[in-house]
Amino acid sequence: MHMGAPAGGMNAATRAAVRYCYRQGHTPLAVQNGFRGLLDDNIVELSWLGVDSWMARGGSELGTNRTLPSVDLGAVAAKFQQLNVQALILIGGFEAFNSLLIMETARKHYPAFHIPMVHLPATISNNVPMMEYSLGSDTSLNALVDACDAIKQSASASRNRVFVVETQGGKCGYIATMGALATGACLVYTPEVGMSLDMLRRDVRYLKTRYSLDEKGKSEGRLVIRNEIASSVYTTEVMTNVFKEEGGSLFDARSASLGHTLQGGIPSPMDRARAVRLSLKCMAFIERHHALLEAQPAKTRQATRESAAVITIQSSSIEWVPVQDMVQHADMENRRGKVTWWSGIKELVEALAGRPAIK
Incomplete structure (x- = not known):
């Protein structure tokens, strides 16, 4: 599912996930137009050839909006159950992070959310907490x-x-x-x-x-x-x-x-490469946590808090951060992280222009 505003690399990430699914014997379902589309039954099974040309496409082929699952959480859970959804990848910005948080918190009320769920940050704003380079930010800068x-x-x-x-x-x-x-x-x-x-x-x-x-x-x-x-x-x-x-x-x-x-625009090589690498890591994460769930008794299966996570790039490493741990690093009101690694660059920009020397 794509969420929030379109960003370069969303389609490339989806293509990689779909092809990994077919390699491993999974069935990839695509939700069109976010949670609004889920409630309207806009769900399609993606094919291998259907995503063949998605690598170079900008925007969002699935359609995207800012509707959160809280619009009707019970109906969203019912759709998950009806479709036998066993894992979920959300590709998007701060709304996707917020949606993951809402569904993880609602696990105690809705068993359908006891599945592995991941958020792959994709937003030109690069405003997802603890994520240094979200998909689309490089394309946008270009x-x-x-x-x-x-x-x-x-x-x-x-x-x-x-x-x-x-x-x-x-x-x-x-x-x-x-x-x-x-x-x-x-x-x-x-x-x-x-x-x-x-x-x-x-x-x-x-x-x-x-x-x-x-x-x-x-x-x-x-x-x-x-x-x-x-x-x-x-x-x-x-x-x-x-x-x-x-x-x-x-x-x-x-x-x-x-x-x-x-x-808009064609995704940059950097965003395409990141999209594929991070998408495949998301699929491996989902498989790992699904196997842990399958090992539990069917009637009492409960997903761990680590199974709802955000994949992040921190310095030179890729880290999984449980969505509940992300909250303390997020400025929810302003929809951005509390700490920004690039905050000092404003001073550098002005220093290079000779601003400090001219009062």
Whole structure:
């Protein structure tokens, strides 16, 4: 089942899981359109040849949305029982993590959830706790860098133009921060740090000083990258107007919103490779925990808390984290992890642009 917003690598992961199923003698069922599709009986058995061309396809071939199982938990459990579901792979972002948590918590009420269940993080926002690189984040960054490189060419041709580029990412600033580093942006705004009037005033002063120090007639175009939810008051339009007004004769300002273009595109080689590797590890995990369940008496079978887990990339290793253990590392309200490994990169971006030296 795919959940949340589409991300590059979702289809590649599904293809690998389906082919592993046929190799091992399992029956792969695909739920179309998430839990809403499950309740509407949109369930198909995937074939070997049916997923043949999925490796290079972006988006989600199964269809995806943000509906959680809590919409009707009893009906979801009944469908699992009716279909004789013996294991579940959820491929998606924070909603998939939340869904896994809901179903694991509901095991005490619904025996149908006493099966191995795994979450394979796939989201362009890279906001799943303890997961350093979720599927789709690399593809999205490639799309952002391509767009920003083209925008910077336009800005540089005009000599004295600042472009405010708005990116997706929800309340997680990963795409904006890493995109700023990769494109050589001079400023970046993220939800984690937020925005204030003082910050905006200092940044305007920095841009004015920066352009005044440039060699006359040879000023470069500059990028400012802003996450879509960095501030509800200082929007992209407001910032652009402020820069335009304050720039005077030194610099002009324009804006560009990349929107949903970051969710599309052909998956990058990195996302495809990760998708296959992680998907196969998920299948092996499911088989292992299914065998442990089968060893228990049929009437009293109970899945362990370790059998509902999230596969994560931590540093250079792949770790299984039980979903209940993930909660303490998750900021459930803002739908992101409490600790982000890339938080210090914002300072690096601004240091490379000479921001700290210009007060």
